[in-house]
Amino acid sequence: MxxxxxxDPTLGNRAASATLWGGVNMALGRVVQFATTIIVARLMAPEHFGALAVAIVVQTVATNMAELGATASLARGTGDPDKIAPTVFSIALVTSGIMTASAIVLAPSLAAAFDDPAATPVIQVLSITILLQGIGAVPSTMVWREFLQKPRVVVDLCSLVTVLVLVVPMALDGWGAMALAWSRVGGQLVAMAGYWMITPKRYAPGFDRVAAVEILRLGMPLAMANLVVFVTLNVDYLLIGRMxxxxxxxxxxxxxxxxxxxxxxxxxxxxxxxxxxxxxxxxxxxxxxxxxxxxxxxxxxxxxxxxxxxxxxxxxxxxxxxxxxxxxxxxxxxxxxxxxxxxxxxxxxxxxxxxxxxxxxxxxxxxxxxxxxxxxxxxxxxxxxxxxxxxxxxxxxxxxxxxxxxxxxxxxxxxxxxxxxxxxxxxxxxxxxxxxxxxxxxxxxxxxxxxxxxxxxxxxxxxxxxxxxxxxxxxxxxxxxxxxxxxxxxxxxxxxxxxxxx
Incomplete structure (x- = not known):
């Protein structure tokens, strides 16, 4: 019909419903996130946010390169997920693991580039989220692909509440920027588990050479574009930190x-x-x-x-x-x-x-x-x-x-x-x-x-x-x-x- x-009216119906629930999700999420930032800002000094800024730059760039844009093929909704999802999972898992290890090893040099040595342990802790996002890449993309925004509200809200529950006592205990880093790791862990629970179908890692070629043909330009755009959106942090x-x-x-x-x-x-x-x-x-x-x-x-x-x-x-x-x-x-x-x-x-x-x-x-x-x-x-x-x-x-x-x-x-x-x-x-x-x-x-x-x-x-x-x-x-x-x-x-x- x-x-x-x-x-196809089914697409319109599903998109309208998903957009509605996506709006509810974002509204709730941003309220919790905004409240968390207000609380933390009144408990911490501005320089602690500076160390977090350095770590976020590294995490963001690594995360968006970690799966080489492979999830784009799955997200578009035009291919058979049974054929491409296992290969996407393998690519995301391997590359996110490499990026996590690299961020941990290179953290001192990366912090020095921003002229903020105190950011080194923050980068190392926050890099754990790169691996967690790689593990949850396929489930989260399947939730996105199939317009499952209603159950996603619960998952994302639980993740944000986890961050709030962890960061406040840590900040009060004097953890500084590490409180911000560890709370984000906890929130990402909850999100990863939640996506695995609500995904319409679970896939194990696998590899299909033909599928991999098509996945990377679409994904690699997107990954490179994402890398440049996130460097673009974070070069200000680098310059401000140095200057x-x-x-x-x-x-x-x-x-x-x-x-x-x-x-x-x-x-x-x-x-x-x-x-x-x-x-x-x-x-x-x-x-x-x-x-x-x-x-x-x-x-x-x-x-x-x-x-x-x-x-x-x-x-x-x-x-x-x-x-x-x-x-x-x-x-x-x-x-x-x-x-x-x-x-x-x-x-x-x-x-x-x-x-x-x-x-x-x-x-x-x-x-x-x-x-x-x-x-x-x-x-x-x-x-x-x-x-x-x-x-x-x-x-x-x-x-x-x-x-x-x-x-x-x-x-x-x-x-x-x-x-x-x-x-x-x-x-x-x-x-x-x-x-x-x-x-x-x-x-x-x-x-x-x-x-x-x-x-x-x-x-x-x-x-x-x-x-x-x-x-x-x-x-x-x-x-x-x-x-x-x-x-x-x-x-x-x-x-x-x-x-x-x-």
Whole structure:
């Protein structure tokens, strides 16, 4: 059975349900994570967060190289998992083990590169999570592939609660950055066990040479692109650690994580279903007609949040973490702009993976890194941690987004105007709302009152300026829910804007 657009309604139903539960998962997860950060920030000094930042850089780069992008073939949902999952498991297990061992052995040198020797044991402990993620790579991908977001809520929430339960007594006992590292290991262990319990089918390691060739053909460019993008997103930590001091790095880490909170929530909700949905839509020939709708929806949600973070950076930092962290506010103000652009970049990358076009992603990331590194050096030299935020925002807006749009238009056979036109109104409205929120808080001495007043003013103005577009988006969501419930309504695709296929 298909809809009027020729799309399988089962995919729309499953994607809608998974997106709903993915949103619930992210909302609960971010609330717990935010609460944990607030508690820990009031128990630890900024330099402890600096040591954690160094360890996270190493862990992130190693994790995203560990399975060589092999899970992408499994996640797309277009192949037989019985044929490819055992080989994916073997690749992930071997490479994650090598990466874990390498991180442990090279930890002193890696910490020295950041000019923070205290980070050595933190890197070694946190590297355990690389192996745990490799062991759970196939189960977690199968949960993703089959849209099992409802049981995943329980797993992810248990993982986050484990982190909270472990980190607080350790921090009170004076463990410092090691409390942050060991609590993350505990949380990852719980997550790995949970995915093995809820996966629709369990696989043992195996190896098929033909499957391995196809897996690595798709996965290796993605792995290389991921390596470059995570180096890109962490080169600021390296430069700040070398050019400033651990306290500045800790302040910047807190600001970067807070600025990235909206983007992490929205992209995580999208990625709950994005790659498997985009992969199936591409196979059906409807992905090209839908890309602009995804861009519009993401922009509508992301831009106002980032505008509020930018406009209310100082009262937000002080209200959440206390006056000791106030110097991080200036970095948060500039990083808020980068948060919005990062959401679009993540969506563009998922569209490319869904279409099976991963090769050019690597070169996009190379261009990003090549332009960001000198920009960061100059920004940090001139303006300290605030300059790092300025560099991120400038490069993302002036280089990365244009390059992505140029590449995507050729892959999806559309124009830049069609792809981005739905995001123009949210961008203008969010900018005006942010300016109004900032003006409303000038002269207010109480940070909490300023945060509340600015949020209210900015939110109301944004809703008024985008009311008609918001109504249209709500109508489309209701249409999705009617289809999910089995009543007549538009398909998940809506009506294609043109007859062309992307």
């Amino acid at each position: 298909t809809t009027l657009n020729g799309q 400033l001091d651990p306290t500045a790095l800790g302040l910047y880490l807190l600001a970067f994580n807070l600025a990235g909170l909206p983007s992490s929530v929205i992209t995580a909700v999208i990625r709950a279903t994005a790659v498997p949905t985009f992969g199936r839509l591409y196979s059906e020939g409807t992905l090209g007609a839908l890309a602009s709708k995804f861009v519009t929806g993401v922009s509508y949600c992301a831009f106002p949040i980032s505008a509020m973070v930018t406009a209310l950076a100082h009262p937000l930092i002080v209200t959440a973490y206390g006056g000791a962290w106030a110097p991080a506010g200036i970095a948060l103000a500039t990083l808020g702009v980068f948060g919005a652009t990062r959401i679009l970049v993540e969506l563009f990358a998922d569209l490319s993976v869904g279409a099976g076009r991963t090769g050019w992603l690597f070169w996009v990331q190379v261009a990003w890194l090549a332009t960001l590194t000198p920009a960061l050096f100059l920004g940090i030299t001139w303006w300290g941690i605030a300059g790092a935020g300025i560099a991120h925002a400038a490069v993302a807006c002036l280089v990365v987004i244009p390059v992505y749009v140029t590449s995507l238009t050729s892959v999806l056979h559309t124009s830049a105007w069609k792809l981005l036109r739905g995001s123009i109104r949210p961008l203008v409205a969010a900018s005006l709302a942010g300016a109004a929120a900032w003006l409303a808080t000038q002269g207010m001495a109480n940070p909490a009152m300023a945060l509340a007043a600015g949020t209210l003013v900015g939110s109301v103005l944004y809703v008024l300026l985008t009311f008609r577009q918001g109504q249209q988006l709500v109508a489309e969501v209701r249409g999705l829910l009617r289809v999910k419930a089995g009543t007549p309504g538009p398909s998940i695709a809506g009506r294609p804007e043109s007859a062309g296929q992307r």
